[in-house]
Amino acid sequence: MAENKKYDCIVIGAGHAGCEAAYALSKLGKKTLLLSLSLEALAFMACNPNIGGTSKGHLVYEIDALGGIMGFVADEATIQTRMLNLSNGPAVHSLRAQVDKNLYHRLMKLEMERTSNIELQEGEAVELLIEKIPQKEESKICGKIVGVKTDMGAIYEAKTVILATGVYLQAKIITGENVRCTGPSGFKRSEGLTKNLLDLGLDIRRFKTGTPMRVLKSSVDIDKMVPQYGDLDMPNFSMLTENEVRNDAVCYLTHTNLDTHKLIIDNLDRAPMYNGEICGTGARYCPSIEDKVMRFKDKQRHQIFVEPEGADTDEMYVQGLSTSLPYDVQEKMLKTVKGLENAKITRYGYAIEYDCINPLELYPSLELKKYEGLFAAGQINGTSGYEEAAAQGLIAGLNASRKIDGLDPYIATRSTSYIGVLIDDLVTKGTNEPYRMMTSRAEHRMALRQDNADFRLLEKGRELGLVDDRRYEIFQERKKEVKEIFKALKKRYKIAEVQEVFTKAEVSLPKNSISGEEILKRSQLNYSHLLAINPDFNKYSLKNLKYVEIEIKYEGYLEKQTQAIKESARLEELKLDLDIDYMKVDNLRIEARQKLNKVKPLTLAQASRISGVTPADITVLMVYFRKRQAEKNSK
């Protein structure tokens, strides 16, 4: 027998979470095995051909500021760019890219192949190798991870393991009466691992999601639909991207109608969601068309966006028609839709069911409570979406590395990133359906913008070892220029200098003189007016000018947010030990005791966010906390 191969970390699954995890580990000098059921499925975009969008764009920017890979590869594979929410406020400006799926997969695969410290390997993990630790009464730890066994019988030893299995655990694909035991697009599913996870005593659940059909562009009547072009002069995701991204692809808007709805209702008995075939919990965030029609009976029509799957294919994604109805109903359905009457379906829509773990099994570091060195990231944690997966992958990779080095984990906080909001929501509140990031979940939203992601996170990323010299230098340059712009904005202009621009913009003239800062403060004026008044500002980048404008214009609201963050920081700083038995804390309501024991919060702030823990319980905990501190100090 050959000697077992040894790694610092084994990442099971090479999807969006797995790749990001492996990439972070490689940056931190950790020897990593990236194990995938099929290398053809590496970073495969199984559903929509987009990266970014509301709140997801924020995640990609944050990943980039922390030295991640997603934004950079997405930029390379972008074929159209739009900035959503431009009129709804700076906090929610959200970049969304149409991405060439094949190109994204190929580029990411190449990155993984070429990154030192990462070994790419096709293979199915069937068993996690655990070394039992005698269980202490107060702790939840049952064992320590030591390696992984594959379907070929190979044993790989490792100090840490990251589960990033996506939707592949016991996956089942359902189209009407047709049920196939495979992963997305016919890729091999994972067979043995679920049983192993159950044997390890983990809380396993079954979730469901779905995807629409794909159609051939040549069979679509684009003249009958409304073209949607990319926005001009938009930024890209990654600070490393130097070339302008591609922006020439076109999407098309059309709608369902009452005929479509009638057809769906008439065939509802053949819909797996309604005839009992599907038992997994579906997400409200990506409803199927049959769900939409049934739940919103008054709606006369639903939007459909027909989007290219890539630049090297004529297949198009029919966003809005996610369905698990039988193939013949899908065909009839398209015939009712304007522009899609003759559409040729290349792949039918389907629902997919898969196993995942209850995220309450995790600490905010994404390490499992029961097994030391075992981490989980991505859809296995009950999330949906490429960006949510990648964000968790980065954090799991980082913290696996820190575990190996004997360092405290990095806990992303709600006040500094969407990543923090995402993970805190997951491990504190759990989720009963695939969790989607939304900007409404971020209570400090004004402070968590795309344009300041690097200001929020990059220095931290540098300290953690994730940010390399190149990124760091680019950021130092940016900081320098921003400082210069603020300085240049102190310059005052006489009425005569601004009169023309102000009059054209129908803005009242200042009494005497006005500074650049005061110009930007005015709600009807922006950086472009400033450029017209003083062309010197042209030497600065648009990105930085826009950033400075937001900081000035929304100063009052940003200040409020800072205040709110300060208020919540008090509770964030009160750390709760993991060995507290809440059943023994007097005066806590019983429900709160049970919930607290299950979640094992790291801070009083996290405790306060557990559903079923009331402000009064927190007051009780505060008193308990002080008593405990006093006892500790007196020892």
Next chain:
Amino acid sequence: MSAKDTIVAKATAEAMAAIGIIRISGQNALSLAKDIFTSKEIKGDIEARRMYLGQVSTKNFKDKAFCIYYKAPNSYTGEDVVEIQAHGGQTLLDGIFRELVSMGARPAHPGEFTKRAYLNGKVDLAKAEGISDMISASSEAEIMQAYRLMQGELSKTITASIEKLTEAVAGLEAILDYPEELEEDTRPESLALIKEVKADLEKTYASSKNRRYITEGINISLCGLTNVGKSSLMNAILNDDRAIVTDIAGTTRDVLKENFMIDGLKVNLVDTAGIRDSKDSIEQIGIKKAKEAIQGADVILFVMDTSIEETDEEKALYNTLDKQKTIRVANKGDILKYPRKADVLIEAETGKNIEKLMDLILEKLNVKNLAKSTTLTRERHIFAIKSAIESLDNAIEVYDNMTIDCILVDIKQALRRLADITGEDVDEAIVDRVFSKFCVGK
């Protein structure tokens, strides 16, 4: 889930009454009851929520009694509870109580039954606060108010506001999270809801200004020149002879305080020394105290003797008073003979028109039916509502000029303040609302 020890207390007051109730709560409540209470009606197990007639026995005596068993969690505390209703004598009740303690029950601490109810999730914090207020209430209005808090009236009012605000926020959040898919313009509806909530909260908040009247009572001062009949009026109001009445001017030298009730509200009535230039040092102290009492009054009854001509001294004294607070009371006489402005004409000696005067007082303070309305009596609630109103004001002010992300900073702040009162998780509720109301999601 129940606390380890079983507690016992007399649930009725320490006073002579026809019946008295002993309450036991905890995991041994039922077995204790079986040991102390026997009944022919019990066949097998004691049924929950059934009243049994039987016999309660202690070492020293036996007596007829009723027994009711409430099974956990369907009881006041959420634990097993047994109530024994016996005859009302204190010796008897003490005997049963001591017997139960000797059998292993622990005497309950003050408020411990309510505390257990709270810990077991049977009442929310606002209700628990209401119960504790009720126990220590000193006026009918205070009891009513506490009762309303306990019944969750405040929670209901706030919950309705939270509900509306959540709806408003969800409408706006749907725009931000689904800018391409949301086809309806939710802005006008959200604004209407926000304005509605603000108006509701302002109403509730306005009532908090009357909070002191409920918890501390209304302060009324009698004021007037010497010997105009202030003390007689006080007696008429109190219906007894608390104040010494003579026809010697300056009889009342100290400040007399009395309590009585109007419309369920406690009133602290202060009779003061008649005010005049006096050389008598004791009377001077009295006058000084009178002036202080008048300063702290919510209502001043300015009493005039209308059997004589209005004097400059009277006019001067009236001018020193806060007109907003003052009711001009004409006493003793025929206003036509010596005409002057008066709000009410009374006869202190006979008690004529005293009722009318009481009505005027309530009107003056705008507290008619206060005892029957929901008022904020807790500082914590008042603060939360006040800051919620401020935040909504900010949002409404910039609603048409600011971007939605900014407007939501204030609206969500208001929502969180309100949720602090009831302890609800509003963030999750917003997401739920977005998806139940709008057809969004890909």
